[in-house]
Amino acid sequence: MAKPLAGTYFWQGNEASAEGAIVAGCRFFAGYPITPASEILEHMAFRLPQNGGIVVQMEDEMAALGAVIGASWTGAKAMTATSGPGFSLMQELLGYAFMTETPCVVVDVQRAGPSTGQATKCGQGDVMQARWGIHGDHASIVLSPNSVQEMFELTIQAFNLAETYRTPVVLLADEIVAHMRERMTVPSLEQTTIAERKKPNSTEKQFFGLKQVAPMPSVGEGFNVAVTGSTHDEQGYRFTADPLVHRRLVRGLVEKIRSNTDRIVDFESYKTDDCDVGIVCFGCTSRAVYEAVELAEDKDVKVGFLRLKTIWPFPEKNVNSMAQTAHVVIVPEMNLGEILYEVDRAVQGAAKVVPLNKIGGGEMITPEELLAEIVGSVKAS
Amino acid sequence: MTETFTIRKYLRDLTLPFCAGCGCVTVMNCFLRAVHELGHNDLRKFVFCSGIGCSAWIPSPYFEADSIHTTHGRSIPVALGVKLMRPDLNVVVFGGDGDLAGIGLSHLVHAARRNVDIMVVMVNNMIYGMTGGQVAPTTPLGVRTTTTPYGSFDPPLDTVRLVATAGASYAARWTTMHFGQLKEAMKAAVTTSGFSFIEAVSPCPPAFGKKIGLKDAAGMLRLFKENSLSLEQADKMTKEELENKIVVGEYVRRKRPTFTERICETLKEAEKTAEEN
Ligand SMILES: Cc1ncc(C[n+]2csc(CCOP(=O)(O)OP(=O)(O)O)c2C)c(N)n1
Ligand code: SF4
Secondary structure, three states, X not given: XXXXXXXXXXXXXXXXXXXXXXXXXXEEEEEOOXXXXXXXXXXXXXXXXXXXXXXXXXXXXXXXXXXXXHHHOOOOEEEEEEOHHHHHHHHHHXXXXXXXXXXXXXXXXXXXXXXXXXXXXXXXXXXXXXXXXXOOOOOOEEEOOOOHHHHHHHHHHHHHHHHHHOOEEEEEEEHHXXXXXXXXXXXXXXXXXXXXXXXXXXXXXXXXXXXXXXXXXXXXXXXXXXXXXXXXXOOOOEOOXXXXXXXXXXXXXXXXXXXOHXXXXXXXXXOOOOOOEEEEEOOOHHHHHHHHHHHHHHOOOOEEEEEEOEEEOOOHHHHHHHHHHOOEEEEEEOOOOOHXXXXXXXXXXXXXXXXXXXXXXXXXXXXXXXXXXXXXXHHHO | OOOOOOHHHHEOOOOOOOOOOOHHHHHHHHHHHHHHHOOOOOOOOEEEEEOOOOHHHOOOOOEOOEEEEOOOOOHHHXXXXXXXXXXXXXXXXXXXXXXXXXXXXXXXXXXHXXXXXXXXXXXXXXXXXXXXXXXXXXXXXXXXXXOEOOOOOOOOXXXXXXXXXXXXXXXXXXXXXXXXXXXXXXXXXXXXXXXXXXXXXXXXXOXXXXXXXXXXXXXXXXXXXXXXXXXXXXXXXXOOOOOOOEEEEEEEEOOOOOHHHHHHHHHHHHHHHHHHO
16 A cells, blocks of 8 residues: 555645556556646656556557546546646547546646746646637636645645546646645545546446537447547447437536536635635646735735636636625736636626736736736726 | 458448548458457557558548547647547558658657557658648659649658658568558557557559559559569669669568567666655
């Protein structure tokens, strides 16, 4: 046994994610080196074999996610990790995993893009890519950790959601959260929830496109399962032109996730029902929000915030209800405005939505910059 | 010995999608006969992976077996993932020359280098069939395809030689004219430990035959016959003489440590460090 023992650790975010994967029961990891995600591959290469799992560095990111998908069809929990350029290369297979209902976890440690951008510096510019990078209609589950503790916890949660809903799940981290070290605790295994995929009984024949999440056979179990990324019926048979089969499958796959939004969505909230200024934040940027709120309260400004742990599905209702009391909703992001538009859509004119954006050099939005925005918006309203 | 051969016992009750005269049917037949002669009465011990293209449809979903029909070019990585977690299963990849030697070429070379214990069958029709006849990395020089209307200007890739050089345990090329040899090669490939690769040069009458002025499969098969040479014959010929020839035979058959064997070694090492900690 080489799972991490319950206790307190001083870990790096990427290390914590790898250890979380081991606790979640990950048995296969394939990756390709890229800053700032490489430590996950390196740590897994050392640690997963100690737990009887296999790690391979593949020839590129498409091969990495491809191998993960193959492993998942043998019944193994499987994961890969990358950053922007590699995440772009993975999109086709991410869509394949969605279409074939293949559970797997993809960690995207965001850095400053586009293209090679600033490879070692933090950014939060992949928010919309994580939602819409796949071509065609789809739904996405994307989680956003803001601490080393959550790199660990949300990696486990990503596996749980992937297995429960039979879908790829993206852990959308960022360079700052992935590279910082802080104190964190590993709970005992008894206190950790671990989900497993639903398996078919021996007479079952329908393995795809069911709203209640179809049971998933593994290869080599005698089910003769036909897996395809082409439009298929419940048995996996291809229908390349039938409009009804396509509608039924794709609507079903989207509904499977959409209808469970309330179960999937997770966030941290603070005084959202009694604030003049609301903030919607995620990832490393939320660390500045905590301090800015204290500074604002010292100045007697009533501030509340909603910190997204699930970016997608987006907690529309909760953002809207915060906007019923707040006059202004500030959206700080290390990009030029992405989740901003989703917030704006959810607020529906109930409050003024104000962006606060900063990019370049990995410089975070500071508590002081946020405070200035908060105080300024109170004066203006 | 096993019961008599009927292709039906390995197939689902579905209509095959291939054009009249398509070599994919011959390749399918050859493979299933090989499997039959090796004593498998069903495909329970096999998993099939394929990419996108007509050839990629050979197993999926027509084989009564587990099949994973992946994206264009990515069948080999998916097969690798399956094999690593289920080394007891025979993992077989089918695909076209565009799929395996074009968009997916790097996976093919790396799988050969690593000697991953999977079998890959590349149906080489020298063209992109499914998409209607565009030039492929295997198209002979000078052929007028839909994307080389003035004649193709790239020399074709010798995929078998590349795979053999990269480190495969087994690599062979035959045409669908050589039914017996192709079937024997399939048997050798299924039973090889390590990476095995078969290129089956195959007729695609509508998308390739037409381009070179041949209307049906019979004409194409005649052409294969006239232009095929053994490796021994080819050895005595110059590069110029070999242009547009199909050099058939076994390019390599050797014992090399396989990918899974090597990984198992490192797993033992890791378990030791886990105990020491
Ligand atoms: C990423 C991607 N690019 C392009 C295509 C379009 N496409 C489908 S099949 C194919 C070529 C197939 O040729 P080959 O692999 O030789 O198989 P064949 O149909 O000749 O058997 C292409 C380019 C695709 N499906 N995916
Ligand atoms: S287009 Fe060519 S490869 Fe495709 S089915 Fe027809 S003959 Fe076969």
